Amino acid sequence: SGPTRLSGTMAGRPVGGIGFHERTLPFTRDFELVLVLRSSLRHLPPGAFPPDGPTPAAAADLVWEIDGFLSHRDRAGARRYLATRIRPVVDRLPDRHRVHLRQIVEDLDARLA
Numbered sequence: 001s002g003p004t005r006l007s008g009t010m011a012g013r014p015v016g017g018i019g020f021h022e023r024t025l026p027f028t029r030d031f032e033l034v035l036v037l038r039s040s041l042r043h044l045p046p047g048a049f050p051p052d053g054p055t056p057a058a059a060a061d062l063v064w065e066i067d068g069f070l071s072h073r074d075r076a077g078a079r080r081y082l083a084t085r086i087r088p089v090v091d092r093l094p095d096r097h098r099v100h101l102r103q104i105v106e107d108l109d110a111r112l113a
Helices: 030-042 056-071 075-091 095-112
Strands: 002-010 013-021
Touching: 030 056, 030 075, 030 095, 056 075, 075 095
Parallel strands: none
Antiparallel strands: 002 013
């Protein structure tokens, strides 16, 4: 925990800054992981997806559907949706994006289990 220098890309543009990393409340609840995955997909650069794949915004909207399952307390349905609709999208991404996003998907699946 403590001050953190951040750098990366958002919408294909380099970004950087200084933040504070606090580990007292990590994003590990199911609905928080949905938000993390959705935001991560939404901010991928436009060329991150194959030409026949979704846009970053459309991929993020697919993830948002999981919230509907959670609001109906249907964790099994959320896991099925994650496996059949989200994983195939993430699996088609280039390695530089896929590795990180796959970890978020795995964390969400484990939390839903």
